[in-house]
Amino acid sequence: VSTVALQRRMLVSLEINNKDPAYDWFLAWMSHHTANVSATGSKLRSAAPWFRSHQLSVQTALQQRQNGSSSVFFKLVAGPGIHWLRYRGAWMQVKRERETRSQQLMSGVPWETVTLTALSRDREIFPRLLSEARDMAMRGQEGKLVIHTPWSIEWKPFGQPRRKRPLKSVVLDDGIAEKVEADVKAFLGRRKWYEDRGIPYRRGYLLHGPPGSGKSSFIQALAGSLSYDICLLNLAERGLADDKLIHLLSNTPERSFVLIEDVDAAFNKRVQTTADGYQSSVTFSGFLNALDGVASGEERVVFLTTNHPERLDPALIRPGRVDLAVLLDDASPNQARRLFVQFYGTEDGSSEGWEKLDETELNRLAAEFAEVVEREIKLGRRISMAALQGLFIRSSAAEAVKGVRTLFVQREP
Numbered sequence: 001v002s003t004v005a006l007q008r009r010m011l012v013s014l015e016i017n018n019k020d021p022a023y024d025w026f027l028a029w030m031s032h033h034t035a036n037v038s039a040t041g042s043k044l045r046s047a048a049p050w051f052r053s054h055q056l057s058v059q060t061a062l063q064q065r066q067n068g069s070s071s072v073f074f075k076l077v078a079g080p081g082i083h084w085l086r087y088r089g090a091w092m093q094v095k096r097e098r099e100t101r102s103q104q105l106m107s108g109v110p111w112e113t114v115t116l117t118a119l120s121r122d123r124e125i126f127p128r129l130l131s132e133a134r135d136m137a138m139r140g141q142e143g144k145l146v147i148h149t150p151w152s153i154e155w156k157p158f159g160q161p162r163r164k165r166p167l168k169s170v171v172l173d174d175g176i177a178e179k180v181e182a183d184v185k186a187f188l189g190r191r192k193w194y195e196d197r198g199i200p201y202r203r204g205y206l207l208h209g210p211p212g213s214g215k216s217s218f219i220q221a222l223a224g225s226l227s228y229d230i231c232l233l234n235l236a237e238r239g240l241a242d243d244k245l246i247h248l249l250s251n252t253p254e255r256s257f258v259l260i261e262d263v264d265a266a267f268n269k270r271v272q273t274t275a276d277g278y279q280s281s282v283t284f285s286g287f288l289n290a291l292d293g294v295a296s297g298e299e300r301v302v303f304l305t306t307n308h309p310e311r312l313d314p315a316l317i318r319p320g321r322v323d324l325a326v327l328l329d330d331a332s333p334n335q336a337r338r339l340f341v342q343f344y345g346t347e348d349g350s351s352e353g354w355e356k357l358d359e360t361e362l363n364r365l366a367a368e369f370a371e372v373v374e375r376e377i378k379l380g381r382r383i384s385m386a387a388l389q390g391l392f393i394r395s396s397a398a399e400a401v402k403g404v405r406t407l408f409v410q411r412e413p
């Protein structure tokens, strides 16, 4: 055995491509262990002793504090080239390479790979390192809702992960939230049932109703409560064509719900295509194909929302595409009462400078408030939950009871 071959046999390599999420996890893990330099350059913390590198590149990060102040950090990350690091007592070589000649076809991002090489006897450090890197990435998002939007043909997290909204804070009419939640949970627990019968493992929901009734808020809160992400898709977005849409829908990140808002606005009628001067380049039939084309064994949960369900083509809302449709309506007296109690019955409410309500007073005002709402509804007038929220934010409980009547609008039933 030649020396080179012997060396080769004694080494083990792992290649990670930037198509794979592990690539970002690993780089984030590595940069976490390298030097931090403050914006003024004054506080250079030396790199971890076990890290040897001469080809660092800079990543700028903004740290926002709770009190609103912020500072900018430059983080030194391992740039393209060769680096050495010691992990759990074993040395390994990290080679980061960028393919300069070709780029990812649609997104224009260059291909990159990192190759980790260690001694064969240390091979078990790779899975350990990767799972540590993954856990670190996940911890950063723990308790948060991640919203992804299309970035060319890929999904990328949009903005910072948001704080999860408690499901109970979205007040729907009796039984609606529970019904949708139970349906989603039942679906997510039945993968095998679908597989055994060869049925595509997908489920579609349509939430319809007037603006400000909580459609988006509810879907986001539900996703958060199940530790799912949201993939937010705007069908009317320029440049989104049928082939891209199919690709996007069949390549959603794991554990994510697809949310397509105002689905009526993209195609009011089946005939509306680019040829008719409509801006969207997604065709209605392309959209149906994209919804249907779920790869076998893959899970897909799609939520559609609309203010105008009557404008939707029956082909879109047939079972298989929309399996459960629910109406989220303007405020009912009961919803109004519950939202009132939620606002004025909490510690936060009373600390805003409003009078502190004891429970009897709170319930009395809430009942009075619900009565006003009921009377107005009987007169054919309506108010959205969003309008009630706005009123509660700017008024005390007693002012809200007095002022709510003026906010009702005449709306088609």
Ligand SMILES: Nc1ncnc2c1ncn2[C@@H]1O[C@H](COP(=O)(O)OP(=O)(O)OP(=O)(O)O)[C@@H](O)[C@H]1O
Pocket (backbone or CB within 6 Å): 169, 170, 171, 172, 209, 210, 211, 212, 213, 214, 215, 216, 217, 218, 261, 306, 307, 339, 385, 386, 387, 389
């Ligand atoms: N049922 C509800 N319970 C609690 N808050 C609500 C409810 N409905 C609306 N809101 C509040 O109103 C605002 C708008 O709600 P949201 O965007 O979810 O409404 P929507 O039905 O999706 O509206 P649109 O049809 O215009 O997209 C949010 O700040 C939300 O907190």
